[in-house]
Amino acid sequence: MLMFREEEIRAGVKLDDQALEAVETAFRTLATGNVSQPPVARVDIPEENGEADIKTAYIEGFDGFAVKVSTGFFNNETYGLPSLGGLMMLFSTKTGQPKALLQDNGYLTDVRTGLAGAVAAKHLAPANVKTAGVLGTGMQARMQIEALQLVRSFEQVLVYGRRQEKAEAYQKEMEEKLGCPVKVVTTMEEVVKGSEVVVTTTPATAPYLKPEWLHSNLHITAVGSDAPDKQELEVGVFEKADIAACDVWAQSKQMGEGRAALEAGVLHEDTPLRELGAIIAGLESTRSNESAITVCDLTGTGVQDTAIAMHAYQALKKSEE
Known part of the structure; x- marks a missing residue:
């Protein structure tokens, strides 16, 4: 399993036309293709004004699917920390084995939401x-x-x-x-x-x-x-x-x-x-x-998360070659 940290993910994944196309394609496939997307799992931590969402989706034709944990803790400003965080794991759709851990601290969620x-x-x-x-x-x-x-x-x-x-x-x-x-x-x-x-x-x-x-x-x-x-x-x-x-x-x-x-x-x-x-x-x-x-x-x-995780994985692997 490859591991990518926030700094290299930020350097390799941008708000650009390639990332936009990946997210747009995911939405189109959601309407026309074979997609498995379960409901969002949500955890609330009210005493810290916090929440966590778990999202995932399989998109036919993709050789990986993502499981994303996204956190929002809205008291974090008082601790000098960003409100949003999280990470993504990418798994093989052929074997189920983990392909990559994307320690993006919520960056990829920010990108795919903007896109x-x-x-x-x-x-x-x-x-x-x-x-x-x-x-x-x-x-x-x-x-x-x-x-x-x-x-x-x-x-x-x-x-x-x-x-x-x-x-x-x-x-x-x-x-x-x-x-x-x-x-x-x-x-x-x-x-x-x-x-x-x-x-x-x-x-x-x-x-x-x-x-x-x-x-x-x-x-x-x-x-x-x-x-x-x-x-x-x-x-x-x-x-x-x-x-x-x-x-x-x-x-x-x-x-x-x-x-x-x-x-x-x-x-x-x-x-x-x-x-x-x-x-x-x-x-x-x-x-x-x-x-x-x-x-x-x-x-x-979840399709957005799988799409941006696959886009990031391919871009980061290419940069290492």
């Missing part, structure tokens, strides 16, 4: 984007906007964060990384109304994005809700959307934005959210005009 947002925007966002908006200032606020540049050209970014100093730090860092202006705004409403693509990246447990802020020529990707107690979008957002999608409906209705909308009667079991893989494969319709409002709920899937 999933880019895949959603590629197939659902307006073709012409002048302003990208982001709610939140953490790691996914960075990853999502950086990955968005792979599929859409935009001229500026609007960012809202609850803490001014974090929003200003985000502004400085991302202006250097993106090569375009980043403006800190004082309300979430200003972000939504002023952008063509908006990404929500918070661990909120009470919805805050209001349907009255929505406008034509808008796409929203929600990535924060990955547990039954989380929610970023008010359920009326789905009523106003022309196209409402998700990564996996079975997960969205249990732990994503689809859960609250289903409970409120805005969504129904016989009219579920469209799955991203089916949209990519052409089995479900996508944006038909620039004036549409589209929404995509991303809860994170």
Whole structure:
């Protein structure tokens, strides 16, 4: 079994077109191929404001499958540690033997989540984007906007964060990384109304994005809700959307934005959210005009983990040759 540490994984795996293609292919295969993807196993550690998710999937044609443990301990800032962590193990689909331990400390999860947002925007966002908006200032606020540049050209970014100093730090860092202006705004409403693509990246447990802020020529990707107690979008957002999608409906209705909308009667079991893989494969319709409002709920899937783990394994093995 090969072992790769965080430093070499970060050096070998980037937010680039090759990684984007790996994640997009995984979503397409989820809709069209033979995939075995069990439900997410979750462990909560409430006294430390912590959680751990275990995800895995087999994708037909891949010679490996990943088992990923992802942790989120949101008191870690007080210890001088990042909130997110974890690792992945890659196993052979032929023998079941372990092929590699990827000690990425959550980096690969960050990458594949950012790329999933880019895949959603590629197939659902307006073709012409002048302003990208982001709610939140953490790691996914960075990853999502950086990955968005792979599929859409935009001229500026609007960012809202609850803490001014974090929003200003985000502004400085991302202006250097993106090569375009980043403006800190004082309300979430200003972000939504002023952008063509908006990404929500918070661990909120009470919805805050209001349907009255929505406008034509808008796409929203929600990535924060990955547990039954989380929610970023008010359920009326789905009523106003022309196209409402998700990564996996079975997960969205249990732990994503689809859960609250289903409970409120805005969504129904016989009219579920469209799955991203089916949209990519052409089995479900996508944006038909620039004036549409589209929404995509991303809860994170095992196929993404297997896809990014295989991509990392191949890239890192090649670099060692």
